[in-house]
Amino acid sequence: MTATEYLIRNGYVFDPVQGIKGDKADVAVKDGKIVKSVSSGAKVIDASGKTVMAGAVEIHAHIAGPKVNEGRNYRPEDKLFTYTPKKKGSRMAGGFSIPTTFKTGYEYARMGYTTCMEAAMPPLFARHVHEEMKDTPIIDEGAYPVFGNNWFVMEYLKNDEIDNAAAYTAWLLNSTKGYAIKVVNPGGTEAWGWGLNCLTVNDPVPYFDITPAEIMTGLMKTNEYLGLPHSMHVHQNSLGNPGNYTVTLDSLKLAEGIKATNKFGRETVLHSTHLQFHSYGGDNWGNFESKSKEVMDYVNRQKNITVDTGCVTLDETTTMTADGPFEHHLTELNHLKWANVDVELETAAGIVPYVYSPDVKVCEIQWAIGLEIALMAKDPMRCFITTDHPNAGPFTRYPRIFKWLMSADARKERIESFKHSAKMVDATHIAGMDKELSLYELAQMTRAGPAKSLGLASIYGGLAPGMDADVAVYNFNPDTPHKPDEIEKAFSSAAFVMKTGTPVVMDGEIVSNGNKRTIWVDAKVNENPQVMRDIKDKFLRYYSVTLGNYDVTKHFLSGNPRVIEVDATR
Amino acid sequence: METVTVTIKTQPELFLEADNISPDAFAGKKAAEIVALHAYEGREQYTLGKYFDISGEAGATAADTRIIVKGDVSRVKYIGMKMSAGEVIIEKDADMYVGAWMQGGKLTAKGNVDAFAGIGMKGGELIIEGNAGNYLGAAYRGDWRGMQGGLIRVKGNAGSDIGYFMNGGTIIVEGNADVHIATHAEGGKVIIKGDAKSKIGGQMVEGEIIVFGGIDVMMPGFKYVKDEELEVDGTKAKFALFHGDLGERHPKRKGQVVYGKLYQKI
Numbered sequence A: 001m002t003a004t005e006y007l008i009r010n011g012y013v014f015d016p017v018q019g020i021k022g023d024k025a026d027v028a029v030k031d032g033k034i035v036k037s038v039s040s041g042a043k044v045i046d047a048s049g050k051t052v053m054a055g056a057v058e059i060h061a062h063i064a065g066p067k068v069n070e071g072r073n074y075r076p077e078d079k080l081f082t083y084t085p086k087k088k089g090s091r092m093a094g095g096f097s098i099p100t101t102f103k104t105g106y107e108y109a110r111m112g113y114t115t116c117m118e119a120a121m122p123p124l125f126a127r128h129v130h131e132e133m134k135d136t137p138i139i140d141e142g143a144y145p146v147f148g149n150n151w152f153v154m155e156y157l158k159n160d161e162i163d164n165a166a167a168y169t170a171w172l173l174n175s176t177k178g179y180a181i182k183v184v185n186p187g188g189t190e191a192w193g194w195g196l197n198c199l200t201v202n203d204p205v206p207y208f209d210i211t212p213a214e215i216m217t218g219l220m221k222t223n224e225y226l227g228l229p230h231s232m233h234v235h236q237n238s239l240g241n242p243g244n245y246t247v248t249l250d251s252l253k254l255a256e257g258i259k260a261t262n263k264f265g266r267e268t269v270l271h272s273t274h275l276q277f278h279s280y281g282g283d284n285w286g287n288f289e290s291k292s293k294e295v296m297d298y299v300n301r302q303k304n305i306t307v308d309t310g311c312v313t314l315d316e317t318t319t320m321t322a323d324g325p326f327e328h329h330l331t332e333l334n335h336l337k338w339a340n341v342d343v344e345l346e347t348a349a350g351i352v353p354y355v356y357s358p359d360v361k362v363c364e365i366q367w368a369i370g371l372e373i374a375l376m377a378k379d380p381m382r383c384f385i386t387t388d389h390p391n392a393g394p395f396t397r398y399p400r401i402f403k404w405l406m407s408a409d410a411r412k413e414r415i416e417s418f419k420h421s422a423k424m425v426d427a428t429h430i431a432g433m434d435k436e437l438s439l440y441e442l443a444q445m446t447r448a449g450p451a452k453s454l455g456l457a458s459i460y461g462g463l464a465p466g467m468d469a470d471v472a473v474y475n476f477n478p479d480t481p482h483k484p485d486e487i488e489k490a491f492s493s494a495a496f497v498m499k500t501g502t503p504v505v506m507d508g509e510i511v512s513n514g515n516k517r518t519i520w521v522d523a524k525v526n527e528n529p530q531v532m533r534d535i536k537d538k539f540l541r542y543y544s545v546t547l548g549n550y551d552v553t554k555h556f557l558s559g560n561p562r563v564i565e566v567d568a569t570r
Numbered sequence B: 001m002e003t004v005t006v007t008i009k010t011q012p013e014l015f016l017e018a019d020n021i022s023p024d025a026f027a028g029k030k031a032a033e034i035v036a037l038h039a040y041e042g043r044e045q046y047t048l049g050k051y052f053d054i055s056g057e058a059g060a061t062a063a064d065t066r067i068i069v070k071g072d073v074s075r076v077k078y079i080g081m082k083m084s085a086g087e088v089i090i091e092k093d094a095d096m097y098v099g100a101w102m103q104g105g106k107l108t109a110k111g112n113v114d115a116f117a118g119i120g121m122k123g124g125e126l127i128i129e130g131n132a133g134n135y136l137g138a139a140y141r142g143d144w145r146g147m148q149g150g151l152i153r154v155k156g157n158a159g160s161d162i163g164y165f166m167n168g169g170t171i172i173v174e175g176n177a178d179v180h181i182a183t184h185a186e187g188g189k190v191i192i193k194g195d196a197k198s199k200i201g202g203q204m205v206e207g208e209i210i211v212f213g214g215i216d217v218m219m220p221g222f223k224y225v226k227d228e229e230l231e232v233d234g235t236k237a238k239f240a241l242f243h244g245d246l247g248e249r250h251p252k253r254k255g256q257v258v259y260g261k262l263y264q265k266i
Helices: A066-074 A101-110 A123-134 A151-158 A162-176 A188-194 A212-226 A245-253 A292-301 A324-334 A361-376 A395-406 A408-416 A421-426 A439-453 A484-492 A529-541
Strands: A005-015 A020-030 A033-035 A043-046 A051-054 A056-061 A113-121 A140-145 A182-184 A232-235 A270-272 A305-308 A316-321 A339-343 A347-355 A471-474 A496-499 A502-506 A518-524 A561-567 B002-008 B038-041 B044-047 B052-056 B065-070 B087-090 B106-109 B125-128 B151-154 B170-173 B186-192 B196-198 B206-211 B215-217 B223-232 B235-244 B260-265
Touching: A005 A439, A005 A471, A005 A496, A020 A439, A051 A439, A056 A439, A066 A123, A066 A316, A066 A339, A066 A347, A101 A113, A101 A395, A101 A496, A101 A502, A113 A123, A113 A182, A123 A140, A123 A162, A123 A518, A140 A162, A151 A162, A151 A212, A151 A529, A162 A212, A162 A518, A162 A529, A182 A212, A188 A324, A188 A347, A212 A232, A212 A245, A245 A270, A245 A292, A292 A361, A305 A439, A316 A324, A324 A339, A324 A347, A361 A395, A361 A408, A361 A421, A395 A408, A395 A439, A395 A484, A408 A421, A408 A484, B223 B260
Parallel strands: A005 A043, A005 A051, A056 A113, A113 A140, A140 A518, A182 A232, A232 A270, A270 A305, A518 A561, B002 B065, B065 B087, B087 B106, B106 B125, B125 B151, B151 B170, B170 B186, B186 B206, B196 B215, B206 B260
Antiparallel strands: A005 A020, A020 A033, A051 A471, A316 A347, A339 A347, A471 A496, A496 A502, B002 B052, B038 B044, B223 B235, B235 B260
């Protein structure tokens, strides 16, 4: 018999939703939800001397879909010596920067993550994304379809037809069972079809004659017209180029004056992802430097945006993005193998392996910038920790990033062992920063913050009664002195993790595959015959598949959906 | 140096993956502990003791340990994998991945070895007295970091794709070699004392290939430069030097473009 009542007793609880900052408290769970109290028959989990938080929420990772799988296919060397055999509660799992679906679910769960968002779903291949999400155990997942280079979107927004863009967006979210509006290198990926790119927010997209600024502004308006749970989620133009911070600031400024309109408690209208890759100064790799301060000063002032860090973990990894031109640029730099695909009317993608070496000055500076962004954030509810998995490093390194953020000593040790330590220190701010993140701030940046930005604050990221019983208990006593490495160890392998009331991890071992759900948004809009006619027309004229073979239905979809309903009818 | 003798007593029904037969895994262990080391047959894990009689005891470190492998190990893979020091002698034919990812020490195979011998090798000496299979001193599938260092010497012939993605070290084949030599190489040296067939140095960026015998078909990306007198593995002779692969990118050093070099004995 599975117990339906649990009492996680006497832990140090950190819950930004209720403002609990490490008080000793009990967490009661009944029928998959957090409750005020349980009966005396509840199963007791002893958390005394341990840290208790809600299950963490991943706002941006590439963990399912065609480019992730192509990464797995074309990098057998990423799997070498990484496989673990099947155990009682888990299947065979392997891979390092692009783990198997099973390892993805297990490793997130072992770190106490219970909800994860796949950051870029090509609509045409949404079926593949959902098949992989179905095969990823334990964690609740949603996926963001990409809109920023979509022909429909560019045509509607060029004429400022927000209602048509909204009707198309609602149709696409429903067809792909998607969660949010994702924008990758707006206009630039399409421009690359002409051998060009959009490296500023004002570079016009060939043929469509629209600018990245117009695409982003239009999609923010579309997002708020629909009142979607998450804000527009953008990977800005000119990723990874020295001096790109001005493009970043230009993009962020587009949010000024736009108001969040939704029923989910979301106050922000733009999420700027993997900001580390967009906070570069200098004009070449020689004078490359951190501009995290300039960018974060703006982010701290402008209250209607959220960001995530994209921290570099100093590992060998696999970069993959819908920013096709960027991946071509990268393979020209490092000469490693390149995979690339164009996705018809919608987007593109590229993949290149990358080694972030502690002996390469640029990588050292990138490492610093990612951490600086988190340390400079004045409002931890608006800045989230990511590695843009696997682009700046695998998500399995989160505990190491927590260590660097929570311990100035750990950072100092890392800085001193860099090959170009002095040059790196000159080009960054990190050496002068003594801030150490508290566990409460960590809970804001990994739980309550991302959940709020996603419009899921009433369900995930907190321990208030009525919320999902996603709970992580770590072998970490905040009242006793600890070495930095103990932070990494504790967060790598949780003592206990519960997902919707089911224990899934005990002492770092997977004990259940949980009750995984797929989260998607069903947005209702007024009937729009013009948009429906445009869709039929484009499928007849341009798409290589018919409409009937496009949408995510039947066996492609998880049998356990969590549908977030939005009514945008006027 | 202490010697451990490993004699096969039971042939595996499937192929046996015995990467624990290495001086590093044996070091500091007595025979009774060595028999308990694991080996995989298919997806099941067993111990070395199920398949081998072990006698003698290992030295305190890998460097003090010599392993002699006796009997028919033609169905045993990964002998000497990742070894960093010491010595391994395989008296008869062995299967794939002999000395794979080897870092140091000396491994001598007195018979033939199958494919992937010395892949990803970083150092040490791998001597194959019989013939070697395909992918000798190559990179693991997908990897761009093939052989990095060390020496591989084959007294017989070698198969195809030797030195694939080679970055350093030396491969000497005293007999003939099959197609595809040093494809994608960015360093290192391959010496073929017999004949080579075709597709030699395809997409080669840097490194050297030296062929004593005939070349059936030259890659179109190689251009004759000049004749050169060289001493190669104890033999002085005149060679024709070709630069290539001209279809590939080439780095510049001290203002000079660096090419892959292909020498053929005149």
